[in-house]
Structure formats: structure tokens, C-alpha cells
Amino acid sequence: MRILLAGGAGYIGSHVALVLLEAGHDVLVVDDFSNSAHAAIDRVQHLTDRTVELIECDLSDLATSRAALRDQEFDAVIHLAGLKAVGESVAEPARYYRTNLTATLNLLEIMAEHGVNRLVFSSSATVYAPAAEGVENLDESQPAGHGITNPYGWTKAMNEQIIRDIQVSRPELEAVLLRYFNPVGAHPSGRIGEDPSGIPNNLMPFVAQVAIGRRERLAVFGDEYPTHDGTGVRDYIHVMDLAEGHLAALDHLRPGVATYNLGTGVGQSVFDVVRAFSDASGREIPHGVVAPRAGDVARAVADPSKANRELDWKAKRSFADACRDTWTWQSQNPNGYTGG
Numbered sequence: 001m002r003i004l005l006a007g008g009a010g011y012i013g014s015h016v017a018l019v020l021l022e023a024g025h026d027v028l029v030v031d032d033f034s035n036s037a038h039a040a041i042d043r044v045q046h047l048t049d050r051t052v053e054l055i056e057c058d059l060s061d062l063a064t065s066r067a068a069l070r071d072q073e074f075d076a077v078i079h080l081a082g083l084k085a086v087g088e089s090v091a092e093p094a095r096y097y098r099t100n101l102t103a104t105l106n107l108l109e110i111m112a113e114h115g116v117n118r119l120v121f122s123s124s125a126t127v128y129a130p131a132a133e134g135v136e137n138l139d140e141s142q143p144a145g146h147g148i149t150n151p152y153g154w155t156k157a158m159n160e161q162i163i164r165d166i167q168v169s170r171p172e173l174e175a176v177l178l179r180y181f182n183p184v185g186a187h188p189s190g191r192i193g194e195d196p197s198g199i200p201n202n203l204m205p206f207v208a209q210v211a212i213g214r215r216e217r218l219a220v221f222g223d224e225y226p227t228h229d230g231t232g233v234r235d236y237i238h239v240m241d242l243a244e245g246h247l248a249a250l251d252h253l254r255p256g257v258a259t260y261n262l263g264t265g266v267g268q269s270v271f272d273v274v275r276a277f278s279d280a281s282g283r284e285i286p287h288g289v290v291a292p293r294a295g296d297v298a299r300a301v302a303d304p305s306k307a308n309r310e311l312d313w314k315a316k317r318s319f320a321d322a323c324r325d326t327w328t329w330q331s332q333n334p335n336g337y338t339g340g
């Protein structure tokens with residue numbers, strides 16, 4: 001198939017592009033490069049020895065996007081384009097709602113105009129309401145779409161609803177919503193990986209930057225949660241496993257909207273992450289406990305059995321693999337794609 005990959009130059013998108021190309025699909029990346037690098041696309045082409053077609057445009061601008069895509073043919077859309085910084089979304093909610101919702105509405109409009117019915121959407125575990133007492137791992141039947149603590153998470157939940165409603169009006173639409181848990185790691189070559197702009201919000205890139213010496217010490221956000229060591233527990237999924245989940249979703253599209261968790265089913269605490277990354281890198285990770293971060297939950301771990309069963313997909317890589325591959329990327333590209 002020829003896949004329109006919206007947001008294909010970003011961290012997750014570049015790994016999805018690579019996996020699609022290796023599976024024999026053609027890839028048309030649409031990206032505005034607001035938080036991504038041309039070098040990622042160059043490196044994907046180099047790694048796969050394939051050509052990635054590229055359209056540089058902002059999907060939240062309908063007229064421009066429509067014109068840019070007018071003569072393009074594609075069989076399916078994988079939509080990962082959007083703003084994703086949680087803290088920034090609290091400071092600039094209007095920009096988050098405008099960008100993330102408009103991009104989805106515009107893409108759906110352009111898909112209808114092109115007669116394209118296949119859609120894989122990048123959603124997030126943040127759409128789940130905080131787990132009720134006694135609930136361990138989250139499955140897709142858990143309540144979602146309320147109790148979300150930041151506008152970024154709301155844009156994901158609202159985009160899910162937009163896709164469901166549009167599917168009702170267009171029953172031929174085949175959509176999959178993929179609820180990502182915490183993507184980490186990099187392609188094992190170390191050529192593509194996560195390159196956050198500014199100070200990383202997320203744990204893994206922050207830890208990697210402490211290990212390489214770009215940051216002095218990690219602030220651990222709270223150690224009094226009801227978890228095995230008091231620090232927050234998350235389900236860290238290797239980005240290559242996550243990318244393979246998109247390929248599996250494409251292969252299992254059916255009329256309707258299906259929702260799948262992409263996670264490992266295993267939780268790691270902040271201290272577990274520090275220890276594993278220290279082992280992988282051979283570096284000390286200076287860290288100290290500070291107050292909890294507003295909006296954080298104690299634990300968010302997937303029950304991925306629906307995706308395992310119905311998509312014939314499973315996360316294969318270990319957390320140690322993810323730390324090793326993050327370290328390969330970080331040590332070979334200490335300042336990300338910009339070099340220097």
C-alpha cells in the first residue's frame with residue numbers, strides 16, 4: 001500500500017516509516033517540521049535504502065493541505081501529527097485544541113475527498129480516567145474520556161470521539177485507535193531516536209541526557225505513591241515494538257472503529273528506570289526526590305491482551321533492550337539531530 005504518514009518525521013513517526021518501508025509499503029510523509037527534523041527522514045531512507053516521499057505542510061491549514069495533497073494517491077492514513085508536550089498544553093490550551101483537533105478534522109475531510117477509508121490514529125493511555133481502586137492493568141473497557149488532567153490528553157480523547165462520530169456517518173471508514181503507553185528506546189542502529197526540543201518533559205530522554213552529561217541530575221517526582229518503591233510506575237514500550245503495532249493495525253483494519261492498547265503489560269518505577277539505564281550506559285545517574293508533579297498518577301500499565309489476540313502483535317523487546325538502544329542513540333547523537 002501507499003501510506004500517508006502524517007507526522008512521519010517525528011520520534012514515533014520516523015520509526016513507523018522505517019517499519020512500513022521494510023514491510024514493502026510506500027510511504028508519503030506529511031509533516032510541518034515544527035518538532036521534527038529532516039535528518040530523521042534522510043536517515044530512514046539510508047537505513048532502508050528506500051525513498052520516502054515528503055510533503056512539508058501544516059495539516060491544521062485545510063486549504064494548503066488540500067492543495068498539497070490534490071494529486072497524491074494513497075490507500076491508508078496513519079495519523080501521528082500533533083503537539084504532544086503536556087506542560088505546554090496547560091500553558092497554551094487554545095493552540096493545542098486548535099492544532100490537534102483541526103489536523104484530524106482536515107485529514108478526515110481530505111480522506112473523504114480522495115475516497116480513502118483506512119485510518120490508524122495515534123492515541124494515548126492518557127485518555128483513561130485514573131484507575132479505580134483494585135484495577136491493576138488497564139484494558140480497553142476501562143473508563144476513558146473523563147478525569148483527564150491536561151489539554152493534551154483531552155485532544156486525544158476528543159480526536160477519538162471525532163473519529164467515532166465520523167465513522168457513524170461514513171460506515172465504510174475502517175479506523176483503529178492505538179492507545180500508546182510510554183514509548184521509549186530507538187532503532188538499534190542508533191541513527192534515529194527521540195530528540196526533544198529544550199528540557200525533556202519525559203523521564204527516559206531526561207535520564208539519557210543526565211547520563212551523557214547534558215543535565216546535572218534527575219528530579220524524581222515523588223516517592224510516596226502506593227507502588228513497590230514509592231515512585232510512579234509506567235509501562236515503557238520500545239518504539240520499534242510500537243511501530244510494529246501500526247503495521248499490525250493496518251493489516252487488521254475492518255469497517256468500524258477498534259481501540260487497542262499498545263503496551264508491554266509490565267510496569268517500571270522511576271527508580272527501576274534509573275537503575276536499568278545506569279546498567280545500560282555504565283554511567284551514574286545522579287538523582288534526588290522532589291515533590292510529586294501535578295496531574296501524575298501512581299501507576300499506568302497496559303493490559304495489552306486485546307492487541308496481542310486480535311492484531312497478532314506483541315511487544316517483543318525488553319526494557320533492557322530499550323535502555324541499550326536509547327543509550328546507543330544518545331551517545332552517538334549527544335545533541336540529537338542538530339549535531340554540534
Ligand code: UDP
Nearest residue numbers: 201202203204206219220221232233270296
Ligand atoms: N518523572 C520523574 N522525573 C522527570 C520526568 C518524569 O520522576 O523528570 C516520572 C513521572 O512522575 C512518572 C514517570 O516518571 O511517574 C513517567 O513520566 P513521563 O513524563 O515520562 O510519562 P507520563 O507521565 O506521561 O506517563
